[in-house]
Amino acid sequence: MHPALSVLLLTTLIGAGQGLFIALFVSELLAAGTLSPSFFVGGSALVVVFCILGLIASFFHLGHPERAWRAAAMWRSSWLSREVIALPAFMGVAALYGLAHWSGATYTLALGVLGTLLSIVLFVCTAMIYAAVKVLKEWAHPLTVVNFTLLGCASGACLATSYAVFAAPALVVPLSQAAFSLIALSLVTRGAALLRNATLKPASTLQSALGIRHPHIVQKSQGAMGGSFNTREFFHGKSPSFVRGVLTLLLFGGFVLPLILVLTAPALAFVVHYGGLLAERWYFFAEAQHPQNLYYQTVS
Amino acid sequence: MTQLALVIDLNVCVGCHACVTNCKQWNTSGAAGSLSDLDPYGADPNGTFFNRVQTFEVGEYPQTETVHFPKSCLHCEDPPCVPVCPTGASYKRKSDGIVLVDYDKCIGCKYCSWACPYGVRELDEKRQVMTKCTLCVDRIYDQSLPPERRQPSCVLACPPGARLFGDVHDPQSAVSVAIRERGGYALMPEAATRPSNHYLPRKKTTLNLRDEALYRSDNPQRIDGAPFEPNLPPIAEEL
Ligand code: SF4
Numbered sequence: 457m458h459p460a461l462s463v464l465l466l467t468t469l470i471g472a473g474q475g476l477f478i479a480l481f482v483s484e485l486l487a488a489g490t491l492s493p494s495f496f497v498g499g500s501a502l503v504v505v506f507c508i509l510g511l512i513a514s515f516f517h518l519g520h521p522e523r524a525w526r527a528a529a530m531w532r533s534s535w536l537s538r539e540v541i542a543l544p545a546f547m548g549v550a551a552l553y554g555l556a557h558w559s560g561a562t563y564t565l566a567l568g569v570l571g572t573l574l575s576i577v578l579f580v581c582t583a584m585i586y587a588a589v590k591v592l593k594e595w596a597h598p599l600t601v602v603n604f605t606l607l608g609c610a611s612g613a614c615l616a617t618s619y620a621v622f623a624a625p626a627l628v629v630p631l632s633q634a635a636f637s638l639i640a641l642s643l644v645t646r647g648a649a650l651l652r653n654a655t656l657k658p659a660s661t662l663q664s665a666l667g668i669r670h671p672h673i674v675q676k677s678q679g680a681m682g683g684s685f686n687t688r689e690f691f692h693g694k695s696p697s698f699v700r701g702v703l704t705l706l707l708f709g710g711f712v713l714p715l716i717l718v719l720t721a722p723a724l725a726f727v728v729h730y731g732g733l734l735a736e737r738w739y740f741f742a743e744a745q746h747p748q749n750l751y752y753q754t755v756s
Numbered sequence: 757m758t759q760l761a762l763v764i765d766l767n768v769c770v771g772c773h774a775c776v777t778n779c780k781q782w783n784t785s786g787a788a789g790s791l792s793d794l795d796p797y798g799a800d801p802n803g804t805f806f807n808r809v810q811t812f813e814v815g816e817y818p819q820t821e822t823v824h825f826p827k828s829c830l831h832c833e834d835p836p837c838v839p840v841c842p843t844g845a846s847y848k849r850k851s852d853g854i855v856l857v858d859y860d861k862c863i864g865c866k867y868c869s870w871a872c873p874y875g876v877r878e879l880d881e882k883r884q885v886m887t888k889c890t891l892c893v894d895r896i897y898d899q900s901l902p903p904e905r906r907q908p909s910c911v912l913a914c915p916p917g918a919r920l921f922g923d924v925h926d927p928q929s930a931v932s933v934a935i936r937e938r939g940g941y942a943l944m945p946e947a948a949t950r951p952s953n954h955y956l957p958r959k960k961t962t963l964n965l966r967d968e969a970l971y972r973s974d975n976p977q978r979i980d981g982a983p984f985e986p987n988l989p990p991i992a993e994e995l
C-alpha cells in the first residue's frame with residue numbers, strides 16, 4: 457500500500473494525544489495531591505493541540521474535505537465512521553478535563569475515567585479501520601489493534617515524560633519508567649507483527665486472480681500505458697533497500713533510542729520516538745501487499 | 757431477486773479494447789461522467805476507466821498462450837467495498853444487485869478501494885470521487901431505447917460477442933446457462949466476495965476423429981472419393 461503522509465500524521469499525532477491523556481489521568485490517580493492544576497491544564501491543552509493537528513492532516517487525505525461531516529453516517533458498519541465520531545468526542549472530553557482542573561472542579565477524576573475510556577475506544581476504532589480490511593492479511597489481525605494502542609500509549613508516555621521535565625520535575629522518574637515499560641512492551645508486540653508479516657503466505661495468487669491453472673503466467677499489459685489509480689494507491693514505489701532503511705529507522709527511532717533516552721535525556725525522548733513512529737507507520741503501509749497488485753504488474 | 761452481471765468469454769475475447777473505448781465514451785458523456793484524462797497525449801497518459809483489458813501470457817515459450825482479460829467491477833453479492841464506506845456513498849441496490857457510488861455523497865477517502873480485492877475502483881483525479889462500473893445503469897432501463905439496445909455499452913461494442921449480460925439469479929437466463937454449461941467461474945473465490953460477474957474459460961477445440969472413421973459410408977465427415985485403404989480394420993470390429 458502507498459503510505460499517505462496525511463494518514464501517517466493523523467494516526468501518530470492523535471495516538472500521542474490519546475496516550476498523553478491516559479498518562480495525565482494515571483498521574484492524577486496516583487499523585488493528585490502533589491501536582492499543581494497547571495500541569496493538567498497544560499497537558500490537556502497539549503492533548504487537544506495534537507488532536508487538532510492530526511485532524512488537519514486527515515483533511516488532506518480526502519478528495520472532498522468539505523463533505524467530511526457525512527463520514528459520521530455509517531457508524532453501524534464502518535470503523536472509519538466510528539473513528540470520525542470517537543475523535544471529536546475524545547477531544548471534547550480532553551478539553552473539559554483541562555477546564556475542570558483550571559476551574560478547580562471536583563469531578564476531574566470522573567472526566568478522566570470517561571476520557572481514558574474514549575481514548576481506548578478511539579485506539580480501537582483507528583486500528584480496526586486497518587484490521588477490518590480482510591483482503592490485507594498483514595493488517596487483518598488482532599495484533600494491529602494491540603500495536604496501535606500500545607504504540608500510542610508509549611508515544612503519549614514519552615510525551616508526558618518530556619512535558620514533565622518542564623512542568624512537573626517530580627514526575628519525570630515515574631513517567632520515564634512507565635514510558636520505558638510501554639516501549640519495551642510495544643517492541644515485543646510490534647516485533648511479533650513484523651515477524652508474522654515477513655513470513656505471511658498471500659491468500660490470492662495470479663492463478664486464482666485469473667482463474668487459470670498454470671504455474672507460469674506473466675502479465676504483458678495492464679490496460680494502461682502510464683499507470684492508473686491502481687498503480688498509485690497500492691504500491692509504495694520505493695526500492696527494497698529503501699524499505700530496509702525504514703525498517704532500521706523504525707527499530708532504532710521507535711524502540712532502541714527511546715528506551716535509552718527516556719532514562720538518560722527524557723526531554724528528547726518524545727521527539728525521537730515520534731520520528732521512529734512515523735517510520736513505523738510508513739512501514740505498516742509498505743508491508744501490506746494488496747491482492748489487486750496481482751493485476752498491476754506491468755505498466756504497458 | 758435479480759442480480760445483473762456480465763459473463764465474459766475468455767475463449768472469444770480478442771483483446772481489441774472496443775469495450776474499453778465504448779465504456780469510456782458512454783460514461784464520460786452521461787450521468788456517471790466525466791471520466792477525466794490527465795496528459796492524454798503526453799508521455800505519461802493517465803485517466804479514469806471503468807473497464808480495462810489486460811493481457812497475460814500463459815506458459816513458457818514455445819508453449820505459450822495469450823489471454824486477454826477484461827476486468828471491471830464484478831458487482832459482488834457480498835461486496836466488501838460497501839460496509840466500509842463511512843458516508844453510505846457506496847451501496848448495493850436491492851432491486852437489481854448493482855453496486856453503485858453516489859458521487860454527491862462520496863468524500864474521496866478511498867477506503868472502499870482498499871477493501872475491494874480486484875482493483876476495479878478508480879478515484880477520478882479531477883472530480884476527486886470514487887468511480888467504478890455502473891453496468892450502464894443509465895441505459896439498461898432506458899425506455900426510449902429499443903429493447904435490444906438496453907445493454908451495457910461494452911456488451912454492445914464487443915465485435916466477437918465475448919460479453920454476455922443478464923440476471924445470474926434467473927436459472928433460465930442466457931448468462932446462467934452459459935455459467936452452468938460452459939464452466940463459468942468467479943475470480944479469487946478465497947476472498948469470499950461472491951462476484952456476480954463470471955468468466956468462461958479458454959478451451960482447446962479438437963476434432964475427435966480417427967483416420968479409419970473417415971472411410972465409413974455413414975460418416976457425415978467422410979471424404980468423398982477417398983481411396984479405399986485395405987489395411988484398415990473391418991468396421992464391424994469397431995462397433
Ligand atoms: S468487484 Fe470490488 S468494487 Fe465491485 S462489488 Fe466487488 S468488491 Fe465492490
Ligand code: SF4
Nearest residue numbers: 841862863865866868
Ligand atoms: S471513497 Fe467515497 S465511496 Fe469510497 S469509501 Fe470513501 S466515501 Fe465511500
Ligand code: SF4
Nearest residue numbers: 769770772773775914
Ligand atoms: S470488446 Fe470484446 S473482444 Fe474486444 S476486448 Fe472487450 S471483451 Fe474482448
